Amino acid sequence: MLVLNVSCEPLQLMGVQRAVRLVLGGKVEVIETGHGHLHSERYTLAQPVVIRLQRYVHVPYHAPACTRKGVLLRDKYACQYCGATPGAHLLTLDHIVPRALGGRSTWENLVTACRPCNSRKANKPLNVARMSLRSAPVQPSRAHMMQELLGRHPTWRKYISV
Ligand SMILES: [Zn+2]
Structure with a gap:
């Protein structure tokens, strides 16, 4: 599940369970749903694929582990x-x-x-x-990581350039 900030910038990916709690708690707006539905004893919910936060959240960026x-x-x-x-x-x-x-x-x-x-x-x-590098190695930025992640899911690709 893709989470967008208020500004519609891609923020992070989130597990379904946590996202559903946010949706039910009215903290996010569902932008796109998938084909499936989520069922529990109390509710049936179209599976959210892209959600957007209702207010701006600053999420500190932690670079991924170097593998x-x-x-x-x-x-x-x-x-x-x-x-x-x-x-x-x-x-x-x-x-x-x-x-x-x-x-x-x-x-x-x-x-x-x-x-x-x-x-x-x-x-x-x-x-x-006596060797040189073709480019200076850098730690991947959040934008870079999001691009990698968003490219995996057709529904998410259009948010890459947002
Ligand atoms: Zn070589």
């Missing part, structure tokens, strides 16, 4: 050194500042690398390896 899949997605499955796209199973994660030199596993220090580039860089810092 292999997340880094590959952010980098669009392309080696950040040479641009190769050999497929997920042939890609590795490279620590820009090597772990041996105190580099950590964060969004800003991990990039997608093909195997040849990873072994060429090995445990060296960028300048020693």
Whole structure:
């Protein structure tokens, strides 16, 4: 279920149970419903797919945990050194500042690398390896995460550019 803020900006995805409580509590407006219905002893409700809050809510943004899949997605499955796209199973994660030199596993220090580039860089810092990145690695923003999520559901896609 997609939750929009008052301004119609996509805010987050929410589980059905929690969303239904908000709908029944009159705290949200149902913008779109799906085909199914939700039943309980007390009510029958057209399944909400998109709901909109009645008043503005500031939701602090917590960046998602940095995972292999997340880094590959952010980098669009392309080696950040040479641009190769050999497929997920042939890609590795490279620590820009090597772990041996105190580099950590964060969004800003991990990039997608093909195997040849990873072994060429090995445990060296960028300048020693004489390699450069095609783009600076960043932590995914809320807008970026929402785009990824919204793309999964046809009903939600039209809210991507809101
Ligand atoms: Zn490469």
